[in-house]
Every structure is written in C-alpha cells, then in structure tokens.
Amino acid sequence: MSIQGTASSTSLSPTGRAGGRFGDRLLTVLTSGAALATIAVLVLLVEQVVNGSSLSISAFGLGFLWHSTWNPTLSAGAVNANVYGAAVLIYGTVVTSVIALVIAVPLGVAIAVYLAVLAHGRVGAVIGPLVELLAAVPSVILGLWGIIVLAPFLRTTIEPALHAALGWIPIFGAPNPTGLGVFTAGVVLAIMVLPIIAAVCRDLFLTVPQDLKDGALALGMTRWEMIRGVVLDSSRAGIGAATILGLSRALGEAIAVTQVIGTGSTITASLFQNGDTLASRIAEQFIGTVSRLQTASLFYCALVLLVMELIANLAAQLITRRFQKRRGLAL
Amino acid sequence: MSTATGSSTTLLGAEDRNLRRRRLTDRLMRLSATAAAGLAVAVLAIVVGSVLIKGASALSIPFLTQNPAVGLGAVGGGIANAIVGSALIVAVGTAMALPLGILIALYLTEFATPRTAPPIRLVLDLLNGTPTIVIGVFIFGLLVVSHSQTGFAASIALAIIMLPLMARTTQEMLLLVPGDLRNAAHALGVRRWRMILGIVLPSALGGILTGAILAIARAFGETAPLLLCDSVFGNTTTLNIFGTAIPNIPIDIYRYSESGFPSDHARAWGAALVLIALILVGNLSARAMLARQRRKLAGR
Numbered sequence: 001m002s003i004q005g006t007a008s009s010t011s012l013s014p015t016g017r018a019g020g021r022f023g024d025r026l027l028t029v030l031t032s033g034a035a036l037a038t039i040a041v042l043v044l045l046v047e048q049v050v051n052g053s054s055l056s057i058s059a060f061g062l063g064f065l066w067h068s069t070w071n072p073t074l075s076a077g078a079v080n081a082n083v084y085g086a087a088v089l090i091y092g093t094v095v096t097s098v099i100a101l102v103i104a105v106p107l108g109v110a111i112a113v114y115l116a117v118l119a120h121g122r123v124g125a126v127i128g129p130l131v132e133l134l135a136a137v138p139s140v141i142l143g144l145w146g147i148i149v150l151a152p153f154l155r156t157t158i159e160p161a162l163h164a165a166l167g168w169i170p171i172f173g174a175p176n177p178t179g180l181g182v183f184t185a186g187v188v189l190a191i192m193v194l195p196i197i198a199a200v201c202r203d204l205f206l207t208v209p210q211d212l213k214d215g216a217l218a219l220g221m222t223r224w225e226m227i228r229g230v231v232l233d234s235s236r237a238g239i240g241a242a243t244i245l246g247l248s249r250a251l252g253e254a255i256a257v258t259q260v261i262g263t264g265s266t267i268t269a270s271l272f273q274n275g276d277t278l279a280s281r282i283a284e285q286f287i288g289t290v291s292r293l294q295t296a297s298l299f300y301c302a303l304v305l306l307v308m309e310l311i312a313n314l315a316a317q318l319i320t321r322r323f324q325k326r327r328g329l330a331l
Numbered sequence: 332m333s334t335a336t337g338s339s340t341t342l343l344g345a346e347d348r349n350l351r352r353r354r355l356t357d358r359l360m361r362l363s364a365t366a367a368a369g370l371a372v373a374v375l376a377i378v379v380g381s382v383l384i385k386g387a388s389a390l391s392i393p394f395l396t397q398n399p400a401v402g403l404g405a406v407g408g409g410i411a412n413a414i415v416g417s418a419l420i421v422a423v424g425t426a427m428a429l430p431l432g433i434l435i436a437l438y439l440t441e442f443a444t445p446r447t448a449p450p451i452r453l454v455l456d457l458l459n460g461t462p463t464i465v466i467g468v469f470i471f472g473l474l475v476v477s478h479s480q481t482g483f484a485a486s487i488a489l490a491i492i493m494l495p496l497m498a499r500t501t502q503e504m505l506l507l508v509p510g511d512l513r514n515a516a517h518a519l520g521v522r523r524w525r526m527i528l529g530i531v532l533p534s535a536l537g538g539i540l541t542g543a544i545l546a547i548a549r550a551f552g553e554t555a556p557l558l559l560c561d562s563v564f565g566n567t568t569t570l571n572i573f574g575t576a577i578p579n580i581p582i583d584i585y586r587y588s589e590s591g592f593p594s595d596h597a598r599a600w601g602a603a604l605v606l607i608a609l610i611l612v613g614n615l616s617a618r619a620m621l622a623r624q625r626r627k628l629a630g631r
Binding site: 021023024026027028030031032033034035037038039041042044045048049051052106107110111113114115118119127129130131133134136137138139140141142143144145147148149191194195198222223224225227228248251252253254255259279282283286287298299302305306309310312313317 | 354360363364368371378381385437439441454455456461466473491494498523528548558581584589
C-alpha cells in the first residue's frame with residue numbers, strides 16, 4: 001500500500017533533475033538499508049543466543065556437550081543439583097534425525113523419480129502439489145495427530161513387528177506402552193522432511209538433459225537402468241544437498257517432537273523408549289525455569305543447535321553451488 | 332558380446348532370461364517409485380482426514396464465537412479469542428515483514444552488485460534455515476526476559492520467519508518482469524526509481540502478494556516461537572498487543588494436545604480444523620494464483 005502512495009505522489013511532484021536524483025538516492029538508501037537490516041538481525045540473533053548462554057558456558061564450558069546430567073533441582077543436599085549437560089539431548093537430536101532421514105531419503109528420491117521421470121503429465125500435475133502440500137501442515141497439528149493417531153498405530157503394529165523380527169538388536173526393544181518415544185518422533189520428522197527432499201530432488205532430476213536420457217534409452221536400457229545410470233548417477237551431489245536440507249529441518253523441529261517423544265532424561269538403547277532433543281528440551285522447560293543457570297543452559301542448547309544448523313546449511317550451500325557450476329545452470 | 336554366438340540356442344535362452352530379469356527389475360522399480368508417491372499422498376490424506384473427521388465433531392458456531400471455558404478439562408466454550416489473537420499477531424508480523432521483504436528483493440534485483448548480492452542471499456538462506464525455536468529464544472532474550480511476554484514479541488518472531496520467504500518470492504517475481512519494459516522506460520528517459528515504483532513493482536505486485544499469502548499461511552501455524560514469547564494468556568479476547576500475551580490458535584492446540592482430558596483433545600482437534608482450513612485455503616488459492624501470475628509475466 002505504501003508503494004502505491006509513493007507512486008501517486010511522485011506523479012504530482014515536479015520532474016526536475018534534482019528531484020529525480022533524490023528519488024534514486026532515497027530508494028537506494030532504503031533498499032540497501034533493508035538488506036543491511038537482515039544482516040543485523042542475524043548478527044543480533046547470534047549475539048543474543050551467545051549472551052544468554054554465557055552463564056552456562058562459564059559454568060560448564062565445552063563439557064556441556066558430553067555430560068549427561070540435567071538436574072534443575074535447587075535443594076542444597078541433592079547430588080548434582082543445578083548441574084546441566086546436553087549429551088542426552090544431542091544424542092536424541094541425532095538419533096531422531098537419522099531415523100527421519102533413513103525413512104524419508106529413499107522415499108523422497110523415489111517420489112522425485114516418479115514426478116520427474118515417470119508420471120504422466122496430468123497425474124504428476126496433481127500429485128506434485130499434493131506432496132508439497134504435506135509441508136504446509138503445521139508441526140503442532142502433525143504432533144497432535146502423532147499423539148492420538150500415529151502413536152497407538154505404531155505401538156500396536158509396527159513396533160511389535162520390528163521387536164519380533166529384529167528384537168536381538170538392542171535398538172528394537174519392547175514397545176513403550178504409551179506409543180510415544182524416539183522412534184515415533186523420528187517417524188513424525190520423516191513426514192515433515194519428506195516433501196522437502198522430494199521437491200528438491202524433483203527439481204534436480206528435471207534438469208538432467210533430455211539428450212542423455214534419450215541416448216540411454218536408445219542404447220537399449222530399460223527405463224530403470226536409464227534412471228539409475230543417468231538420472232540418479234548424475235545427481236548424486238544434489239541428492240546429498242537435499243538430504244542435508246532435510247537434516248537441517250529435522251534437527252531444529254521443536255513442537256511436534258516435544259509432543260510425541262515422551263520426555264526422557266537418559267540415553268536408552270531401545271528406540272521405542274522416551275527421549276528428548278535439544279529443541280524439545282527448550283520447548284518443554286523454557287517457560288518455568290527455576291534458576292538463571294537453567295535458563296542459560298537452555299540458551300546454550302539453542303546455541304549448540306544454531307551451530308549444527310549453520311554447519312548443515314553451509315554444507316548444503318557449498319554442495320549446491322559446486323553442483324550448479326558443474327551442470328552450468330541455476331536451479 | 333554374447334550376440335556373436337547368438338546361433339547357439341542355449342545362449343539365446345540365457346539372453347532371453349537376462350532380458351526378462353531386466354524388464355522385471357524395471358517394472359518393480361517403477362512400481363515402487365509410484366507406490367512411494369502414493370504413500371506420501373496417502374499420509375497427507377490420513378492427516379488431513381483425521382483433522383476433518385475429529386475436528387468436525389468439535390466444530391460448532393459457539394466454538395468459533397465464544398471464548399474458552401476456564402481450565403483444562405472444561406467442557407463448552409470456543410476459541411474465538413485465539414482466532415482474533417492469531418489474526419492480530421500475524422497481521423502485525425506481516426506489516427513488518429512484507430515491506431522489508433520487498434525492499435530486500437528490490438535491492439537484490441535492482442541495486443546489488445555481483446559483489447554485494449551473494450552475502451545478502453546467504454544471510455537470507457541462513458535465516459530461513461534457523462530453527463524457529465531458536466528465533467523464539469532470540470526474541471525471548473531480546474524482548475521478553477526484561478519485560479514480559481507480549482503479542483508484539485510474537486509478531487516480530489513471525490516477521491523474522493516470514494522475511495526470507497517473502498524476499499525470495501518477490502525476487503523471483505521481479506526477475507520475471509520482462510527486460511523490454513525496463514529498456515523502454517530507460518529509452519524514454521524515465522528515472523530509475525520511477526521505473527521501479529511505476530513499472531517493475533506494479534507488474535509484479537500480484538505475484539508478490541500471492542507469495543506473501545504462502546508465507547502468511549506458514550506463520551499462522553508456527554508454534555515454537557509463540558511458546559516462548561506468547562503462551563501465558565487468559566481466556567478473554569484482548570488486542571493489547573504491546574502489553575500482554577495474545578491468545579492464539581497454535582498454542583491452544585499444543586496445550587490441549589498435551590492434556591490428558593478427552594474434552595481437551597476434542598478442543599485441540601476443533602482448533603486444528605480451524606487452523607488447517609485457514610492454511611489449506613490460503614495455500615491452494617495462492618498456488619493457483621501464483622501459477623497464473625508466472626504465466627502472465629513470462630508470456631508477455
């Protein structure tokens with residue numbers, strides 16, 4: 001609206017040279033100011049998170065990363081009272097994300113193959129947007145669905161089956177009576193990550209030159225051999241970048257994970273037991289902390305998460321950029 | 332290789348079998364790719380279907396027009412205060428993010444040099460990749476810790492989430508504006524700023540606004556930052572965005588979903604239905620409009 005306001009006022013103003021130059025300069029200043037403001041937001045964000053965690057950093061140092069006690073108790077007699085470490089949370093973050101990727105990467109790549117190579121025009125034009133729509137479902141609704149629909153289903157069917165078949169591996173222990181836990185969180189994350197991986201890979205596969213695909217088919221390859229040998233093989237780096245993008249989404253999800261992971265404070269071998277991630281611990285405890293050190297430790301968790309995200313995002317950027325250069329086009 | 336000895340019948344058989352195996356693998360792999368796509372659509376249908384079925388039984392006129400009954404486990408009442416509150420904080424957030432997003436996109440397409448554009452783009456990508464709970468922690472440290480939870484803090488957090496999305500779609504739309512238009516304006520001696528405000532922005536405006544709807548739909552469902560900045564609120568409708576926390580739909584769903592009372596689960600489903608209806612309608616209409624806008628701009 002403000003744009004229209006300025007536009008109409010300009011037609012009233014004299015169109016002298018000085019006025020024109022002033023307008024150019026004003027717009028330059030405004031737009032570059034906005035661009036600088038974005039940088040400022042990111043800098044301020046990092047500064048706030050580091051600042052907020054300083055109390056915990058000076059108390060626990062880097063040991064925070066590998067100590068597993070998280071005890072907000074303040075009573076003087078208690079052992080390890082008011083001591084914090086994030087090892088359990090980092091473990092939970094990594095394990096839930098890995099479960100999500102193990103499920104979502106093969107499925108996402110398969111969906112992308114279907115959409116980019118196999119689907120007939122009209123069917124693909126319906127299914128593609130539907131898959132993308134899955135990403136629009138808010139995490140809090142997916143979490144609600146996870147608690148009430150998915151968790152009972154996993155507890156009564158999938159988890160007993162995995163336990164019966166692969167129970168000799170400790171990670172497939174006895175199912176949790178609530179159905180909540182690390183595995184359930186991983187499945188919910190897989191649903192959230194799937195549309196991202198599918199969409200990125202589809203766009204990637206669409207850029208594979210048609211000549212290469214036609215050539216492979218002309219040599220007598222079946223379509224699957226063409227997909228494996230030409231489409232997938234030439235997109236390996238891009239699939240890696242898509243995986244990292246999915247990972248970065250899974251690492252940071254707080255709400256849905258909090259709803260279905262069941263809150264645990266120990267590392268358990270079985271995936272069917274309760275756990276916690278960095279993000280879910282922040283969501284659970286931030287409102288209602290009992291000490292400044294606890295708040296600072298939650299800030300420290302956010303800092304660890306931020307560093308993990310930065311690494312993942314930069315890695316994805318790096319891979320995509322190199323990949324684009326090699327394929328010689330912008331995605 | 333084997334074709335050289337193709338006259339031998341046994342080898343022909345082997346080749347036949349080989350071909351059959353390859354065809355079978357081909358069909359199997361194509362079938363499983365199709366099945367994967369079907370599975371994703373099925374998951375979407377099950378999630379949305381659950382919300383529709385379970386939410387419909389909680390939905391009623393009073394549910395939309397009344398404020399909630401007091402306390403967890405209470406029966407009756409609605410989520411009117413949360414609907415009003417969500418609309419308010421998202422509107423204020425949009426009022427901040429949309430102009431800023433447009434200015435950033437203008438900078439990137441019209442003013443930035445090859446040197447200055449990549450860092451800005453990187454920062455936008457990094458902001459976009461930052462977990463929303465960390466954005467919540469950031470705004471908590473900036474505004475809430477020294478003061479109290481306010482709806483405005485939530486609006487700022489939502490604005491930071493929407494900003495990179497809006498900047499990206501706007502940029503995409505600005506790049507679609509035909510170069511001929513710009514050249515014609517230049518040839519007529521039109522000043523750059525007048526060309527941008529009078530020609531480039533108006534021709535991209537439809538696309539920019541539909542892109543904004545997608546970002547707004549995303550902001551409506553965002554829960555994590557609200558949990559830290561805007562979650563301790565009462566049962567009444569309030570518009571005092573700078574003074575108190577503002578009731579909102581996502582936190583209602585979150586709180587009711589964590590409760591053990593069946594009546595709260597019913598309320599959660601009802602609120603989820605309202606939220607998902609808003610988001611899906613926004614998404615579907617924006618997508619349809621966006622596709623048309625792209626065709627219009629590209630085809631001119």
